Amino acid sequence: MNFLGMDFIISSIIWLILVFGFMFTFRKKIFSFYYKQNDMELFVNNLQKTLQKIYPKLKFDFSFLEKLENEPNPQAKQYALIDNIINQYTTKDLVIKSTPIVPTKELWSSYVLNSKPISKKLPEDWLKRKAIIFQRDDKSCQKCSKVIDIKNSDIYMIKSLNDSGQYYLENLTLLCLDCFKIENLKRDESKTIKYLDIKDELYSLVK
Numbered sequence: 001m002n003f004l005g006m007d008f009i010i011s012s013i014i015w016l017i018l019v020f021g022f023m024f025t026f027r028k029k030i031f032s033f034y035y036k037q038n039d040m041e042l043f044v045n046n047l048q049k050t051l052q053k054i055y056p057k058l059k060f061d062f063s064f065l066e067k068l069e070n071e072p073n074p075q076a077k078q079y080a081l082i083d084n085i086i087n088q089y090t091t092k093d094l095v096i097k098s099t100p101i102v103p104t105k106e107l108w109s110s111y112v113l114n115s116k117p118i119s120k121k122l123p124e125d126w127l128k129r130k131a132i133i134f135q136r137d138d139k140s141c142q143k144c145s146k147v148i149d150i151k152n153s154d155i156y157m158i159k160s161l162n163d164s165g166q167y168y169l170e171n172l173t174l175l176c177l178d179c180f181k182i183e184n185l186k187r188d189e190s191k192t193i194k195y196l197d198i199k200d201e202l203y204s205l206v207k
């Protein structure tokens with residue numbers, strides 16, 4: 001009796017180890033719903049943190065997630081959500097509250113003369129103007145608030161040349177390359193946008 005009892009206990013333990021081992025190994029398949037849900041939550045969390053870090057002043061709406069409830073493929077769901085976020089990004093309005101005045105002592109003798117456009121050519125002191133605007137606008141995009149380096153920035157004319165805008169510093173503002181492309185497209189619909197940095201930044205989060 002004693003011996004049989006031992007046998008029973010040992011075989012039970014072996015069975016338990018096998019069952020738990022099996023469940024542990026295939027846990028993602030057995031509890032797929034839970035894991036998928038969890039992966040999606042992690043992804044959304046990560047996406048929100050990334051957006052907050054790169055574009056701290058922009059607010060994004062995640063309500064599109066509800067429309068994706070019945071999408072069975074988790075990757076398709078993640079890409080669809082990102083595309084919706086990028087769409088929100090590209091349709092945001094450019095709001096320029098005010099451009100801080102640069103002190104007159106920092107200006108140079110040909111400043112006023114070169115501020116007036118001649119035959120749509122950039123003024124010869126354009127790079128000097130760009131360097132001043134880059135510092136004045138805190139090295140960050142004045143539309144999406146992304147912190148940028150000077151190579152990845154562009155100067156946008158608040159009042160365009162076609163609208164008799166001039167190169168005075170008050171008419172210039174710093175934008176990131178994405179926002180610059182988006183704003184130019186709004187002015188000139190013949191332009192096309194082939195590439196946006198935000199797409200790379202967010203698509204890299206898909207798992």
Ligand SMILES: [Zn+2]
Binds near residue numbers: 142143145176178179
């Ligand atoms: Zn921007």
